[in-house]
């Protein structure tokens with residue numbers, strides 16, 4: 001078992017720094033452009049919902065964002081397993097929880113860090129914020145204060161208050177344990193359980209397991225002082241006392257002998273291989289401390305091959321982490337306008353998760369993980385990226401809430417609810433994950449032509465460290481070293497392979513090849529030497545042409561026209577040879593390709609048909625069924641215009657070619673993208689909104705892409721260069737390190 005997704009401290013910091021500090025921002029859902037918008041959103045219009053809510057508080061769920069807004073609140077006294085880092089330093093974790101809420105369950109969430117260790121002050125602050133939120137997720141507050149805080153807030157507030165480290169962890173731990181025991185052929189009533197860490201997570205885990213059948217006499221809880229036994233006085237509190245065992249055992253080491261289950265919610269390294277070796281047959285080990293587990297799976301398996309091991313981390317199999325719980329528990333609770341998240345809702349969540357792990361895993365999940373997942377020792381719990389979670393877990397939670405009287409507004413039509421949940425999720429995310437997995441499988445040697453640029457270097461380091469393949473960086477060794485050091489990545493110096501004309505044995509071969517191509521285009525031997533040895537775009541292209549790399553990424557430092565011209569010395573990256581650029585726009589869960597954004601200045605109808613075929617190829621590569629629209633300012637011949645003529649003729653060219661994808665044209669963009677507008681043309685051959693827009697010329701392509709980027713904030717990937725027999729991708733000078741990495745991933749997948 002190896003860890004493939006190794007990350008470095010520099011990467012973690014850069015991720016939080018770019019593109020803007022932190023992990024999320026807030027955007028408006030209503031137009032705010034006109035005087036009228038202003039009058040409605042603000043004074044005087046806003047007075048109307050204010051009065052409606054004052055008259056009937058329930059309508060706050062209709063007229064404000066309360067019903068889909070959760071506060072993640074912490075004081076930073078138990079940040080992961082890192083200890084009391086304080087309120088401010090806990091903010092990255094809380095922002096992280098907020099984006100997980102959004103990403104996995106479309107719950108809007110905001111982090112709030114309260115700078116106090118005073119329980120009363122904390123409770124008071126949360127209570128005062130009650131009207132704002134549909135729910136409160138307490139996070140990383142140390143025990144025993146967390147128990148008092150949660151209990152009081154539950155009693156005094158009329159929205160769900162849920163301490164994630166207690167119940168989120170307990171629910172996932174229970175789900176994993178149901179399946180682990182099933183695999184090891186043991187029953188929860190019979191197993192001896194040792195739990196290390198008698199804090200927020202520990203107490204809640206043991207409580208839930210006992211309510212599910214684990215016997216008090218079979219459970220031993222330990223903390224920093226060892227076993228919590230009846231009569232112990234040191235380091236005790238009422239919550240620990242409830243789990244004190246009647247035993248002679250005093251240390252974790254003694255307790256572990258013959259145990260069937262170890263649950264760790266304590267700190268890194270708390271368990272030794274010897275302790276694991278002393279456990280019963282087929283032991284279950286959930287080492288859940290974050291970021292580093294009590295014992296690593298490698299260490300545990302070295303002494304016990306028969307162990308089922310889980311951790312809280314995403315880079316090992318079996319991630320027992322509350323990320324599988326809190327987004328879906330709150331989704332279900334919010335959707336019934338719940339007053340609370342009660343035990344029945346938690347247990348329903350645990351059973352739904354356990355059940356899901358036993359079912360067939362969809363291909364897209366297997367693709368994202370780069371391997372088939374089937375229920376077994378290395379797959380006892382669904383993975384966080386499983387797209388079924390969003391429509392399987394919240395309904396189970398909502399139903400349990402409705403059955404136990406926690407719902408203010410029960411769901412009438414469960415089937416419609418499940419359908420609605422499916423459409424909440426962004427389909428583009430699975431596409432991006434899919435290409436990542438394919439790139440990893442391909443292990444391409446990627447040539448990064450611009451090794452003198454720090455962003456490119458960062459992308460190259462990420463490419464290699466993400467386990468995607470080997471990064472070959474064109475540049476001077478001393479310059480690359482200096483730039484890596486300046487960016488705080490000195491340890492990457494030994495990892496990257498720096499390539500250049502001075503350290504290759506192939507320069508003469510490259511020069512002969514280039515001379516052969518350019519001698520009749522006005523280049524003499526001296527020019528060739530200069531190009532091959534000094535121009536990094538040309539040098540990188542020569543490497544690729546000779547098979548000394550599998551893909552090439554460039555264009556982050558120069559304009560694409562310049563780069564393309566240089567690449568054309570080595571390849572036929574031009575219109576005549578059928579090259580084209582396809583740009584993917586990702587926005588509001590939709591992906592639309594614009595073509596040609598790179599090569600053709602003014603394509604004729606035959607070129608347009610070629611471009612459509614290239615676009616369809618790229619779409620299929622990314623797992624989408626292509627629907628091409630040839631777009632213009634006219635729709636099916638009206639208004640008549642000479643300029644729209646070629647867009648009208650291009651579909652006829654495809655008719656003659658008999659291609660195997662949907663296409664239609666010419667039409668305006670709204671008809672192409674909007675199903676309602678499309679319905680006005682019942683004869684159209686498109687069966688749904690187009691996902692590839694072939695535009696009339698390069699200027700319209702550039703205008704459309706940049707307008708979407710600037711005005712709508714769309715994510716732009718590309719242009720993806722297609723039509724070459726080698727895999728080359730061209731970034732833009734505004735590309736971030738992450739954008740460059742994405743282009744390398746596309747090149748590695750040979751998407752073009």
Ligand SMILES: NC(=O)C1=CN([C@@H]2O[C@H](COP(=O)(O)OP(=O)(O)OC[C@H]3O[C@@H](n4cnc5c(N)ncnc54)[C@H](OP(=O)(O)O)[C@@H]3O)[C@@H](O)[C@H]2O)C=CC1
Pocket residue numbers: 077078079080081082140141142143164165166168169196197198199200201202222223224225235264265266267268270288289290291311312320321322323
């Ligand atoms: N995988 C997951 O989803 C989750 C994992 N966790 C992890 O669980 C751990 C605890 O979190 P939380 O419960 O919120 O924190 P708390 O601060 O509430 O509790 C920590 C507990 O761990 C005990 N502890 C600390 N060091 C040791 C040690 N060396 N040996 C035995 N016990 C020890 C403490 O003992 P004492 O009482 O004597 O001080 C205390 O009881 C963290 O690592 C956290 O990352 C938490 C939530 C979710």
Ligand SMILES: CC(=O)C(=O)O
Pocket residue numbers: 079080081140164165289290312321322323
């Ligand atoms: C996962 C989590 O919430 C923790 O480790 O604190």
Ligand SMILES: [Mg+2]
Pocket residue numbers: 080139140164165
């Ligand atoms: Mg936590």
